[in-house]
Amino acid sequence: MAERRMISKSLLMDNRFLGLSNDTKTLYIYLLSFADDDGIVKRSMMIDSVLRVDDHNYTALEENGLIIPDKNDQIKVITDWNNLQSIRKDIYRQTTYLEVRSQLFMRTDYSYTKNPDDKNVFSSADDWIKNGRPKDITDFNPLIQQHLNDRNGIRNGDRNEVRNLSIDQYSTDQRSIDQDSTAQRRTDQLSSDQDSKAQQTTNIKYINRSSNGGMGEILLPANGSTSTKYNNATTESGVNSGEDNGVNQDAENNFKMDPERTQEIASLFDSLNQAFDVNLSVDDERLRMLFNNLLNQYKIGYIENGLIELSESAGSQNKGNVKSLVVNHLSETVKSLLTN
Structure with missing residues (x-):
C-alpha cells in the first residue's frame, strides 16, 4: 500500500463532504489514506478509537454515497476512489480483497457501484482494471451496450454469450496485461510455497x-x-x-x-x-x-x-x-x- 494519497480540492468542495460532521470528515480522510490501490479499506479498531468514531459515522458516509459497504461490515469501498487518486501502472498493486472487488461495477464517471443495472455502468471493475484502468474513454456507448448484452446473456442463462470487454476499445498497452499475468503467477507460486511450509x-x-x-x-x-x-x-x-x-x-x-x-x-x-x-x-x-x-x-x-x-x-x-x-x-x- 502506498505511503501517500492525494486529497483534491474537488473533494473538499463537494457538498456531500461539506455536509458531514467534522469527525466524519476526518474519518473519510483516514479511510482514503489507508485504502489499498483499488480503494478498498478495512475498518480499523485503532483508527476508530483514536478518532472516537462509531457506526454512526460510517453510516453517514454510506448515506452520502462516499463509501460502499460490503456484506462483511468491516470492509469499505471508496466510491469515488478512481477520480480522487491517480496511480501509475508500474507501481499499482491490486487489492487482496478480490471477492469484494468482483462485486463492483464502473460508472461513466469512473466511480464504483454495486448495481450492475445502473444505466451509466459500462464495465465490471475487474474487467476495467484488467484492461489497464483507462480514464480517457471518449465513447462509452459501445461499452454500455456490450455490458447490457452481457447482462442479458446472464439473465437468460446463456453464459457462453458473455464476452470480455475488447482491449482495443480501451486503447491500453499489452504491458499492463503482462504485469497482471506475472503477478498472478507469483501469487500462485507463493500459495504453493506456503502450503509446502505448512x-x-x-x-x-x-x-x-x-x-x-x-x-x-x-x-x-x-x-x-x-x-x-x-x-x-x-x-x-x-x-x-x-x-x-x-x-x-x-x-x-x-x-x-x-x-x-x-x-x-x-x-x-x-x-x-x-x-x-x-x-x-x-x-x-x-x-x-x-x-x-x-x-x-x-x-x-x-x-x-x-x-x-x-x-x-x-x-x-x-x-x-x-x-x-x-x-x-x-x-x-x-x-x-x-x-x-
Whole structure:
C-alpha cells in the first residue's frame, strides 16, 4: 500500500463532504489514506478509537454515497476512489480483497457501484482494471451496450454469450496485461510455497522457555524426545504453554484456509504491525496458525483489541520480542478483555 494519497480540492468542495460532521470528515480522510490501490479499506479498531468514531459515522458516509459497504461490515469501498487518486501502472498493486472487488461495477464517471443495472455502468471493475484502468474513454456507448448484452446473456442463462470487454476499445498497452499475468503467477507460486511450509511444520516441535512468562522459543525435530507437538512443560506460572498460545495440533496439521479467512489473517498482521510499529511478514506460519486458531473462537475485532492492549502494556519491543509476546500472551489477553 502506498505511503501517500492525494486529497483534491474537488473533494473538499463537494457538498456531500461539506455536509458531514467534522469527525466524519476526518474519518473519510483516514479511510482514503489507508485504502489499498483499488480503494478498498478495512475498518480499523485503532483508527476508530483514536478518532472516537462509531457506526454512526460510517453510516453517514454510506448515506452520502462516499463509501460502499460490503456484506462483511468491516470492509469499505471508496466510491469515488478512481477520480480522487491517480496511480501509475508500474507501481499499482491490486487489492487482496478480490471477492469484494468482483462485486463492483464502473460508472461513466469512473466511480464504483454495486448495481450492475445502473444505466451509466459500462464495465465490471475487474474487467476495467484488467484492461489497464483507462480514464480517457471518449465513447462509452459501445461499452454500455456490450455490458447490457452481457447482462442479458446472464439473465437468460446463456453464459457462453458473455464476452470480455475488447482491449482495443480501451486503447491500453499489452504491458499492463503482462504485469497482471506475472503477478498472478507469483501469487500462485507463493500459495504453493506456503502450503509446502505448512506441511513442513508438522516436522517441528516448539518449546517455550522463559522466566518472565515465556518470551522465547526453541525448535526441535519431530523425532525428539518430547511426547507431544507442543511440549507439556509449563512456564513458571504453571500454565501449559501450548494452550496459552492458542495454537493446537489440528490447526497446524490442517492449515488450509478459505480466501475469506486468509484475508482476515492478513488484516490481523496489518493490525499487529500498526500496533507495535514493526513489519512482521504475513508468511510467518507460527503467527498465521495462532491467528487462525483465535479466529475460530473470537470475532476479529476482539483479537485486534487484544493486540492493542498488548502493545500498550509492552511498550517498545523488537521484532523477535513482539512475535514471542503475541504468541505467548495474545490468547489470554483476548480472554481477559472479554471478561471485563
